Amino acid sequence: MDAIKLEDVQSYIDQFAAKPVYVHLETTNGAYASHFNQNAYNVGAYIRNAQLTYHQGKIVEHNGSFRVGLKHDIGWIYAEGLTDYEFSEQGHLLLAGHDNQGRLMVALEISQEPFSY
Amino acid sequence: MNFSEHKHVVVIYPHPDDESFGTAGTITKFREAGVPVTYLCGTLGEMGRNMGNPFFANRETLPQIRKQELIDACNVLDMNLEMLGYRDKTIEFESRDDLAERFKNYLEDLGATLVITFYPGYAVHPDHNAMGAAAFEAVKRMSLEKRPEVWATAFSNDRIENIGKPNVVIDILDVFDTKLDAIKSHRSQVEGMLNQLLSHSEADNERDAALERFRYEGFYDVNIDEVDY
Numbered sequence: 001m002d003a004i005k006l007e008d009v010q011s012y013i014d015q016f017a018a019k020p021v022y023v024h025l026e027t028t029n030g031a032y033a034s035h036f037n038q039n040a041y042n043v044g045a046y047i048r049n050a051q052l053t054y055h056q057g058k059i060v061e062h063n064g065s066f067r068v069g070l071k072h073d074i075g076w077i078y079a080e081g082l083t084d085y086e087f088s089e090q091g092h093l094l095l096a097g098h099d100n101q102g103r104l105m106v107a108l109e110i111s112q113e114p115f116s117y
Numbered sequence: 118m119n120f121s122e123h124k125h126v127v128v129i130y131p132h133p134d135d136e137s138f139g140t141a142g143t144i145t146k147f148r149e150a151g152v153p154v155t156y157l158c159g160t161l162g163e164m165g166r167n168m169g170n171p172f173f174a175n176r177e178t179l180p181q182i183r184k185q186e187l188i189d190a191c192n193v194l195d196m197n198l199e200m201l202g203y204r205d206k207t208i209e210f211e212s213r214d215d216l217a218e219r220f221k222n223y224l225e226d227l228g229a230t231l232v233i234t235f236y237p238g239y240a241v242h243p244d245h246n247a248m249g250a251a252a253f254e255a256v257k258r259m260s261l262e263k264r265p266e267v268w269a270t271a272f273s274n275d276r277i278e279n280i281g282k283p284n285v286v287i288d289i290l291d292v293f294d295t296k297l298d299a300i301k302s303h304r305s306q307v308e309g310m311l312n313q314l315l316s317h318s319e320a321d322n323e324r325d326a327a328l329e330r331f332r333y334e335g336f337y338d339v340n341i342d343e344v345d346y
Contacts, residue, residue, distance in 0.1 A: 001175055024176065030166055031206075031242045035274065046164065046206075086175060094175050101309045102172035109176065116177070117204070 001084035001096060004066050006059055009085050012093045013057040013068070016110050023050045023070075023077055024109040049114050052077070065097060068108055079108040118287065120150035125227050127265070128196070129220060129234040129252040131159035131208055131244035133187035134303040139270045140233055141194055141296035142289025143334050148195045149292070155197040155227055157220065158187060159248050162306075164205040170309035182305050190302035193295060199223070209247035216251035221258050229265040232256060236269035236337055237346040239276040250346045257341050268336035283335030290332055297327055 026046030033040040054070040054077065070077040081097035088094060092115070097106040109115065126147050128136055136144065136156050144154050161180040168174040174182050184200070191198040201219070203211060224232065235249035249269060256267055268285055289296060300307055311323055318326035 001172070026164075026176075028164075028166055035241050038274075044206075088177065090177075092177060094177060096175060098168065098172055102168050102170040103309075104166040104168055104172075104176065107176050116180070 001086040001094065004059075004083060004085045004095070006061055006066070009059050009066075009068075009093075009095065012085075012087055013059060013070070013110075016054075016093065016112070017057055018053065018055055019112060020051065020053050022111050022114045023052060024048050024107065024111075024115050025050070025077060025079060027079075027081075027106045029105070030103070050077075066095075068095065077108070079106055081106045082108065118146075118285075120146050120152060123147065123152045124230045126152055126154045126231045126233065127224055127227055127229040128154065128156045129159075129232060129248060130156070131203070131242075131248040132162040132165075132205065133158060133160075133183045133190070134162070134300075134306050135235075135245070136194070136196075137190050137296065137299040137303060138331070139272075140334060141190075141299040142292050142331075143233070143287050143336075144194050144196055145292040145295045146287065146289070153197065153227075154194070155199060155223075156191060157199050157201055157223055159201050159203045159208055159244065160205040161187070161200070162205050165306065167306045167309065169305045170312070174305045179305065183303070186303045186305060190299045193299045193302055206244060208244040208251075211247075213247075213251050213254060216248075217254035217258060220252055220255035224255060224259065224265060225263065231266045231268065233268045233270070233336065236271035236276070236280065236339070239271035239273040239280060241273050253339070253341055253344070253346050264341070267339045267341055269339050270336060280337060283337050285336040285338050287334045287336075288332065289334055290328075293328055293332065296331060297324065300327070300331075 028044035033042045052072045054072040057070040059068045066082040067080045082095045083097045086094045092111040095108045162183045163180045234252035235245040237246045237250035315326040320326040
């Protein structure tokens with residue numbers, strides 16, 4: 001993955017607009033957060049292969065990281081803290097946010113085909 | 118400890134790297150004694166958040182990368198591998214009954230005399246606890262004369278106050294380099310961790326820092342009829 005370039009990612013987001021797509025969305029602070037720090041609390045969620053069609057999508061920069069909002073007919077997809085992107089050989093748009101040790105903290109991925117199980 | 122007493126050791130953990138961190142030295146000692154060891158690995162760690170440091174994996178490439186790392190580690194440890202095909206973070210939502218039956222079939226087919234798994238409730242990650250509970254259940258369903266011994270790994274912060282100290286402790290000093298090779302096979306998962314161990318240690322090199330942390334492998338030799346899980 002490479003550091004997000006806003007114009008490039010915006011153009012990929014536009015390419016998927018108004019088409020049926022599959023979305024992977026997740027965030028996590030790791031399965032060991034409260035094991036290593038008693039004041040911490042494990043938080044995580046993921047949705048793999050949500051099916052939807054968005055008509056409008058936008059990426060916005062804020063202090064060196066990025067937010068993405070995808071507006072669809074009955075709601076929104078939202079992710080914050082994105083830092084890196086890749087458009088893969090399989091035609092997946094992969095967006096992720098990593099901490100300073102390279103650990104994934106948030107991911108938003110869009111594809112016209114379902115992501116592998 | 119006479120390692121050659123056993124006929125077949127079956128290791129049951131959910132993630133590629135669980136075998137290397139907790140148990141690689143013990144596995145090596147069984148292999149050196151000529152005892153076959155089989156790893157039933159539940160998932161490919163698909164949802165891991167370590168992507169290498171600096172990161173080289175992403176959510177979609179991670180499963181294949183970790184699969185190869187797992188194969189490499191099992192080659193280092195000279196251990197048979199069965200990948201069970203569950204998905205990371207979902208073991209606790211699978212049917213305990215189905216998991217236990219599947220594990221029981223493996224244990225009977227392989228003629229297991231020892232099962233090494235996680236201690237349910239004291240293994241921190243939900244996949245560890247669920248995998249361990251299903252492994253305990255599998256052994257409990259076997260007839261008394263076929264039942265393997267069970268060694269369970271625990272590392273939760275509350276383990277000692279609840280279940281005491283491990284009653285099997287193996288000093289793996291003489292096979293430590295094999296263990297470190299196995300750990301390092303999991304490149305996407307351990308690069309950052311080994312650096313951190315060194316920075317938190319008084320040792321002046323990575324090997325000695327890792328030795329401090331990983332020299333002793335502790336297990337609870339469990340009587341399956343006497344534990345709650």
